Amino acid sequence: xxxxxxxxxxxxxxxxxxxxxxxxFETLYLSNQEAFHSYALLRLGTNAAAExxxxxxxxxxxxxxxxxxxxxxLHQQTWAILRRVVMxxxxxxxxxxxxxxxxxxxxxxxxxxxPPRQFDxxxxxxxxxxxxxxISWYMGVTPSTVDYHCRKAKERLEPAVASYIKTxxxxx
Numbered sequence: 001x002x003x004x005x006x007x008x009x010x011x012x013x014x015x016x017x018x019x020x021x022x023x024x025f026e027t028l029y030l031s032n033q034e035a036f037h038s039y040a041l042l043r044l045g046t047n048a049a050a051e052x053x054x055x056x057x058x059x060x061x062x063x064x065x066x067x068x069x070x071x072x073x074l075h076q077q078t079w080a081i082l083r084r085v086v087m088x089x090x091x092x093x094x095x096x097x098x099x100x101x102x103x104x105x106x107x108x109x110x111x112x113x114x115p116p117r118q119f120d121x122x123x124x125x126x127x128x129x130x131x132x133x134x135i136s137w138y139m140g141v142t143p144s145t146v147d148y149h150c151r152k153a154k155e156r157l158e159p160a161v162a163s164y165i166k167t168x169x170x171x172x
Contacts, residue, residue, distance in 0.1 A: 043086045053089050057082040110160035118153035
């Protein structure tokens with residue numbers, strides 16, 4: 001059975017709607033797709049997650065294509081985009097796993113309620129022990145923005161930890 005949809009003249013509306021991609025972008029895709037997928041698979045663990053991350057990375061590369069082609073290090077810039085996308089996926093998966101862990105003080109629950117950027121900064125700085133420069137590179141923000149998100153996250157997390165400390169002090 002053929003479920004292919006065709007116009008009355010026999011042409012495919014899907015094929016007609018495909019936007020032409022820059023030839024250089026297609027070349028970049030063909031020459032890097034396999035390596036990008038291998039890297040993403042190593043970091044994310046499943047084929048589906050790796051394919052999704054590589055797809056998202058190439059969409060971002062295409063979105064910034066004009067600016068990227070003006071760079072002298074196009075290859076390095078595209079790998080940087082892939083690494084940021086993969087790191088984003090790793091952090092989202094970590095957030096899901098963290099929500100399932102038991103916590104007497106409610107810290108994990110409070111962390112999972114943080115906005116995405118604040119959560120990412122807390123995990124990158126305090127769990128993975130990355131310095132501010134590396135975090136800012138991964139997130140694509142300035143070091144002062146990283147520090148801001150860290151301060152705001154700390155303000156949101158303090159009530160969960162403070163109530164535990166107060167309770168522990170009462171037990172002694």
